Amino acid sequence: MIESALRMAGMALRAGRLEVGDEAAGDACRYKRCRLLLVTADAGEGPRRRAAHAAEEGQCLLAELPCSKEELGAALRDFDAVVVRSATKVRASHIDAAKGGRLKLVIRGGVGVDNIDVKYAEDNGITVKNTPRASSNSVAELAMGHMFSCARFLSVAGHTMREGKWEKKAYGKGFELGGKTLGIIGFGRIGQALGRMAKGIGMEVIAQDIFHVPGIEEQIGMKYVELDELLERADFISLHTPSLNGVKLICKENIEKMKDGVVFINTSRGDNVNEADLLEALNSGKVRAAGLDVYADEPATNTALYSHPNVSCTPHIGAATKEAQQRIGMEIVDIIEGFGK
Numbered sequence: 001m002i003e004s005a006l007r008m009a010g011m012a013l014r015a016g017r018l019e020v021g022d023e024a025a026g027d028a029c030r031y032k033r034c035r036l037l038l039v040t041a042d043a044g045e046g047p048r049r050r051a052a053h054a055a056e057e058g059q060c061l062l063a064e065l066p067c068s069k070e071e072l073g074a075a076l077r078d079f080d081a082v083v084v085r086s087a088t089k090v091r092a093s094h095i096d097a098a099k100g101g102r103l104k105l106v107i108r109g110g111v112g113v114d115n116i117d118v119k120y121a122e123d124n125g126i127t128v129k130n131t132p133r134a135s136s137n138s139v140a141e142l143a144m145g146h147m148f149s150c151a152r153f154l155s156v157a158g159h160t161m162r163e164g165k166w167e168k169k170a171y172g173k174g175f176e177l178g179g180k181t182l183g184i185i186g187f188g189r190i191g192q193a194l195g196r197m198a199k200g201i202g203m204e205v206i207a208q209d210i211f212h213v214p215g216i217e218e219q220i221g222m223k224y225v226e227l228d229e230l231l232e233r234a235d236f237i238s239l240h241t242p243s244l245n246g247v248k249l250i251c252k253e254n255i256e257k258m259k260d261g262v263v264f265i266n267t268s269r270g271d272n273v274n275e276a277d278l279l280e281a282l283n284s285g286k287v288r289a290a291g292l293d294v295y296a297d298e299p300a301t302n303t304a305l306y307s308h309p310n311v312s313c314t315p316h317i318g319a320a321t322k323e324a325q326q327r328i329g330m331e332i333v334d335i336i337e338g339f340g341k
């Protein structure tokens with residue numbers, strides 16, 4: 001009885017209706033511990049399926065809706081928990097609009113919480129959680145993919161072949177990753193996963209981080225160094241810090257300290273890089289190639305940068321694998337199940 005009410009409610013809500021006051025939903029709500037809003041504007045299949053499963057298991061009532069900025073604040077009043085991905089912003093104004101309502105928990109399905117005003121939420125008694133471990137391997141693999149792409153012109157060579165060209169000479173000047181030095185800035189979950197992969201193909205790994213994990217140097221066979229040493233020694237530099245709140249770590253001054261012909265990879269956050277300085281360095285050849293998954297603004301508008309022949313680019317898809325999405329979904333359900341226990 002409860003299950004069928006829930007399924008009906010789920011169906012009604014999944015069809016895009018916000019009202020939870022209809023009969024089936026009302027019935028279901030009376031038996032629920034939690035009402036969950038899953039903002040589907042950018043939700044992946046995994047979270048959607050897992051949350052739907054949680055709804056059917058009686059853990060929460062699921063409402064999926066494509067939510068506009070204006071609708072979100074008011075909608076939050078009616079839910080205990082909301083799940084968002086990176087594209088949906090939960091700002092102070094939304095939290096103000098939700099005040100006096102049911103909202104207790106904001107879950108970011110993914111890592112970076114820069115789309116949520118975390119402190120403001122917490123000051124107003126709302127817990128903010130993310131799913132930090134789920135996507136590390138996928139992002140590290142993408143960074144690795146961009147490194148290979150930059151070393152062997154995979155991206156640009158493919159484009160020219162589609163134009164009917166056979167540029168064997170132009171793209172016959174690649175180089176191997178094995179034996180080269182990889183400098184990882186920000187040696188957290190993703191940085192460490194990348195470090196392990198890089199060691200597997202015979203790279204030397206050095207890293208800079210404001211926090212040093214005891215024992216990890218021996219475990220992975222890498223070395224922590226200061227930032228200047230990393231910039232000077234690395235053949236490849238991959239950035240894996242959180243958003244540094246406007247500090248452009250990759251800027252003219254730091255690029256000048258890098259080796260001539262360095263390869264730069266960014267799968268962290270676009271605002272950590274001064275894109276104008278990076279473009280200048282690509283044009284001069286100081287930076288031989290760049291692999292980019294994240295941009296100063298998204299969708300990216302810096303056409304000169306992402307269409308540069310020495311740039312291998314992807315549209316912020318670091319965590320967008322089947323496996324990562326499944327793990328994100330499972331972490332979301334764990335958070336909801338564990339909340340308030």
Ligand code: NAD
Pocket residue numbers: 110111112113132135136139185186187188189190191208209210211240241242243244267268269293294316317318319320
């Ligand atoms: P993490 O918290 O595990 O690691 C970040 C590391 O950066 C930490 O070890 C921290 O000490 C270090 N750090 C912080 N400030 C620093 C500074 N100024 N200089 C040097 N190190 C500093 O995070 P993670 O899970 O490894 O994620 C790293 C980045 O990847 C984040 O920016 C996240 O938003 C991004 N990310 C991108 C995608 C994608 O789709 N491209 C997916 C997931 C995560």
